[in-house]
Amino acid sequence: MAAQVVTISSGKGGVGKTTAVANLAFALALDGDKVACIDGDIGLRNLDVVMGLENRIVYDIVDVIEGRCKLRQAMIRDKHLPELYLIPAAQTRDKNAVSPSDMKRVCDELRPSMDFILIDSPAGIERGFRNAIAPADRVLVITNPEVSAVRDADRVIGILEAEEKHSPALVINRLNPDLVKQHDMLSAEDVLDLLGIQLIGIVPEDEAVIVGSNRGVPVSQDPKSRAGQAFRNIAHRLKGQEVPFMDFGNKQSGLWDRIQKMTGRR
Amino acid sequence: MNDLRSLIQIKGLRDGLLVSLADASWEEQQSALLARMDQQPSFFQGARLALDVGAQVLHVNELVELRDQLSDRNVILWAMLSESPTTEQTAQLLGLATRISKPRPEEMRFAPEDQNNQTALFIDKTLRSGTRIEFPGHVVIVGDVNPGAEVVAEGNIIVWGRLRGAVHAGLKGDENSKVCALDFAPMQLRIAEQSASIKKEKQILGPVAAFIRNGRVVIESWKFS
Numbered sequence: 001m002a003a004q005v006v007t008i009s010s011g012k013g014g015v016g017k018t019t020a021v022a023n024l025a026f027a028l029a030l031d032g033d034k035v036a037c038i039d040g041d042i043g044l045r046n047l048d049v050v051m052g053l054e055n056r057i058v059y060d061i062v063d064v065i066e067g068r069c070k071l072r073q074a075m076i077r078d079k080h081l082p083e084l085y086l087i088p089a090a091q092t093r094d095k096n097a098v099s100p101s102d103m104k105r106v107c108d109e110l111r112p113s114m115d116f117i118l119i120d121s122p123a124g125i126e127r128g129f130r131n132a133i134a135p136a137d138r139v140l141v142i143t144n145p146e147v148s149a150v151r152d153a154d155r156v157i158g159i160l161e162a163e164e165k166h167s168p169a170l171v172i173n174r175l176n177p178d179l180v181k182q183h184d185m186l187s188a189e190d191v192l193d194l195l196g197i198q199l200i201g202i203v204p205e206d207e208a209v210i211v212g213s214n215r216g217v218p219v220s221q222d223p224k225s226r227a228g229q230a231f232r233n234i235a236h237r238l239k240g241q242e243v244p245f246m247d248f249g250n251k252q253s254g255l256w257d258r259i260q261k262m263t264g265r266r
Numbered sequence: 267m268n269d270l271r272s273l274i275q276i277k278g279l280r281d282g283l284l285v286s287l288a289d290a291s292w293e294e295q296q297s298a299l300l301a302r303m304d305q306q307p308s309f310f311q312g313a314r315l316a317l318d319v320g321a322q323v324l325h326v327n328e329l330v331e332l333r334d335q336l337s338d339r340n341v342i343l344w345a346m347l348s349e350s351p352t353t354e355q356t357a358q359l360l361g362l363a364t365r366i367s368k369p370r371p372e373e374m375r376f377a378p379e380d381q382n383n384q385t386a387l388f389i390d391k392t393l394r395s396g397t398r399i400e401f402p403g404h405v406v407i408v409g410d411v412n413p414g415a416e417v418v419a420e421g422n423i424i425v426w427g428r429l430r431g432a433v434h435a436g437l438k439g440d441e442n443s444k445v446c447a448l449d450f451a452p453m454q455l456r457i458a459e460q461s462a463s464i465k466k467e468k469q470i471l472g473p474v475a476a477f478i479r480n481g482r483v484v485i486e487s488w489k490f491s
Contacts, residue, residue: 096340099334099338100334101334101338125361130334130337134334151395154396154412155394155395155396155414157394158394158396158397159360159361159396162359162360162361163330164326164327194412194413
């Protein structure tokens, strides 16, 4: 067994890297995969909060790298899923406490006992970002359908291409189909057109994601949430399965829409 | 390896260290540099390094490896100086500077007759945000120029794709320079000393050429004649 190392990155902050890591990790673990998440955002950690594990942290990744504990000791097991682990970031240090080769070493040690290693990259394109992508077999670039986020994603893709990393795949997060319909938001096609890389998933805007993040219960565990479904689909695609993309266009064609059409109000 | 030390010359700059490497194989240069750093770790700690590699041809993986090795030693590589266009391009792709600030010599007026003698740089990919290409000749791009990318040429700039970034043709003042693109909507357009803003409403569909006529930038459908 050799794990696939997947880094989730974006360039811009606040587009949903950490949320995506937590959700993908839960989706994969629910499927029976062994998953380890590494928080690469040293100094500004929050993957532990989103995964609901913040009060269990004893050791962190800097302790592992500086030899104060064994890797196993820093791995926090999830409350419900026995095959899901988190390696938290240090809160009291900065990005320079870790180097790209340290990250490679940690991942190589984890690889034999895991199916997936997910790395949460910090925002930006500096040291922390380079640490996060150094060990990656695959990089998912996540963006929102906003001009600024797309611009930063483009920059990140350029860097990844220059470093000859395995071609990155794109996740479009927080798409609001209604706004797209009114031409008030970039559509998935607009984003893809500019970035020109493979699409691995579109996650619709969903309030349940925020609620889940605050409670430490990622939404991908909720079978009813559409965002959760989207994250589960991405997890399946990561494993090489073909999953059709969700159709957002028909979301609104409920009873009310049909009534409006019949009465000619549209 | 008796002359390990003589391979390396170190000079202090205003904003970092300039390390010049003498001619040798890349393996030798690399190990000499790293060995030197490991001998005097406190001297190099936290340094900003500009590296002059002479004519050495370096590819992305070699440069990335070196940069990571340097950052393991807490040294930042910020510039690469090279006579080799390949190395320069590699460095530009990785976002490194390829020139360090020197007192700028008075800019020379460009003689228009030189246009035909200029070489061209051919780029067969999309230029993404953050990429800057600067070339003392023409630049031909087969691919898009995305918003946030920048192309600066002393001659013409031809984009076989969508132009969305910033372009400056005729950098040294050649008013015969042109900018052509299949889909033309640059964020910024400059030819020689003239600049033009492109209004979205006035965007011309199809291939477009921009050039200087009577001292002003003119944007027209690109006719092949």
